[in-house]
Amino acid sequence: MRIVKKKPQRAKSASGKALLLSVLNNARLELIPLNNLYPQVKFLPAGSAISVTASPAKGIDATLDLTELLLDEGHDPVPHIAARLVKSEAHFEEIISRLNGLKRREIFLIGGDSPDSSGGFTDSIQLLSCLLNNRHQISRIGFGCYPDGHSEIDDAVLTLALKQKEDLLRRFSIAGHASTQMCFNPKKVESWLRTERSYGFQLPVHLGIPGPVDRSKLFAMGTRLGIGNSVRFLKKNRASLRRMIAPGGYDPNELLDPLASKLQTLNIAGLHIFTFNQIEATCSWLSTSIADIELEDTSN
Numbered sequence: 001m002r003i004v005k006k007k008p009q010r011a012k013s014a015s016g017k018a019l020l021l022s023v024l025n026n027a028r029l030e031l032i033p034l035n036n037l038y039p040q041v042k043f044l045p046a047g048s049a050i051s052v053t054a055s056p057a058k059g060i061d062a063t064l065d066l067t068e069l070l071l072d073e074g075h076d077p078v079p080h081i082a083a084r085l086v087k088s089e090a091h092f093e094e095i096i097s098r099l100n101g102l103k104r105r106e107i108f109l110i111g112g113d114s115p116d117s118s119g120g121f122t123d124s125i126q127l128l129s130c131l132l133n134n135r136h137q138i139s140r141i142g143f144g145c146y147p148d149g150h151s152e153i154d155d156a157v158l159t160l161a162l163k164q165k166e167d168l169l170r171r172f173s174i175a176g177h178a179s180t181q182m183c184f185n186p187k188k189v190e191s192w193l194r195t196e197r198s199y200g201f202q203l204p205v206h207l208g209i210p211g212p213v214d215r216s217k218l219f220a221m222g223t224r225l226g227i228g229n230s231v232r233f234l235k236k237n238r239a240s241l242r243r244m245i246a247p248g249g250y251d252p253n254e255l256l257d258p259l260a261s262k263l264q265t266l267n268i269a270g271l272h273i274f275t276f277n278q279i280e281a282t283c284s285w286l287s288t289s290i291a292d293i294e295l296e297d298t299s300n
Contacts, residue, residue, distance in 0.1 A: 019263045020256075021293050026270035027286055028078070028206065032277055033058050033066040040279035041073065045287075050077040051108060051179075051272060060085050064098055071102060078142070079104065082112030083121035092121075096136050106140040108179070125164055132172045140175040145205070147192035148183040159199060166203050179272035180208040186258035193266045204269035207259070209252045211275045211282030252285060 029044075030051040031037055044050075050070055054063040063079045070077040079099070086092050099107065109124040109131075121127045124143055131138065143165055146158055162178065169176040183189050193205060252273070259268065275282040 016261050016263075017293050017296065020260045021290065023207070023263055023268060023270055024286065024290050024293070026206075028270065028272055029211075029279065029282060030272060030274050031066070031070075031279070033062040034277060037066075037277045037279075040277055041070075043280040043283055044073075044075060045283060046074060048075045050075050052077050052079045054080040054082040054085060054110070054112065056085065056112070060095060064095070064102070067104065068102060077104075078106045078108050080108045080110055081127065082110050083124050083127040084112035086121050086127065089120070092127075092130065093134075096131070096134060100137050103137070105137060106142070107138055108142040108144075110144055123161070125161060125168075128165060128168055132168060132174070138174065140177075141169060142177050142179055142206070144181055145178040145196075146181050147189045148181065148185070159196065162196060162201055163199070166201060169203075177204045177206055177269065179206040182208050182210055182274060184255060186255050189255070190259060190262060190266065193268075197266070202267075204267050206270040206272040207256065207268050208272045208274065209255050211252060211273050211278060212285050213276060213278065253289065 026049075028049040028051045030053060032053045032055070052063050052066050052070070054060050060079075060081060063081075067077045067079045081095065086095065109128055111123045121130070128141065128143075131141075145162055146153075149155055150158060165178075166176070180189065183192075189207070256271075259266070262268075273282055273286070
């Protein structure tokens with residue numbers, strides 16, 4: 001039996017389409033420093049906005065190495081700095097020095113999945129505090145947030161951490177945003193974000209969505225990432241996994257379209273696209289989605 005997908009329900013008003021187009025154009029592609037990435041780099045559009053992950057298996061040096069390579073290719077990479085992968089204060093100073101040398105003005109801070117925090121940094125708030133009191137050239141900092149919760153952190157703790165990070169950025173006049181971890185339920189994303197806004201959280205949010213995922217490549221990546229949280233995510237979200245590996249792959253519009261009319265209200269300003277290093281498929285989906293909206297505008 002042939003499966004026919006419903007046509008995406010786009011925002012109907014001109015302003016709604018403009019907002020959706022703005023969010024699509026403000027998309028950042030998350031890449032992982034693995035060997036299978038390099039044959040795909042050629043599919044990146046010129047000057048692409050990139051988010052470069054960090055993992056215990058590869059370490060921060062691999063993240064910075066890929067950042068430098070992408071810079072040389074003319075792209076705009078933002079490195080992830082994982083608190084638990086910072087080995088010492090001296091290592092932290094080396095990281096800052098290299099970021100300054102690469103003239104990176106933006107970073108993305110995460111706690112990281114490594115259980116070893118021998119460097120003294122146990123979470124991203126500690127690293128953020130240290131960074132802001134150190135010499136640096138950073139003008140924008142992003143960090144993660146969890147509409148679907150975290151397997152090891154209480155929701156109340158996550159909400160408090162969100163506000164603490166925002167307050168620190170405001171105190172030091174640093175721009176920032178929060179990117180959501182993967183959540184496949186648009187109603188849950190909306191409910192979570194409305195709740196956080198009611199608590200006073202004001203930073204813009206980038207909606208974390210997976211790009212189109214090929215089944216075999218997803219499983220191959222899962223065994224090589226070395227990221228504990230990805231394993232916990234798959235165990236916790238088996239229904240979501242089934243949707244991602246269904247025939248034809250996962251369609252990111254299934255999450256994005258139901259939220260299209262609420263982007264301004266929720267202050268969703270961009271996308272954080274988890275590519276699983278499948279750049280060609282992801283960029284094809286993104287360019288097609290942008291072209292579809294532009295075509296609707298010209299035909300009306």
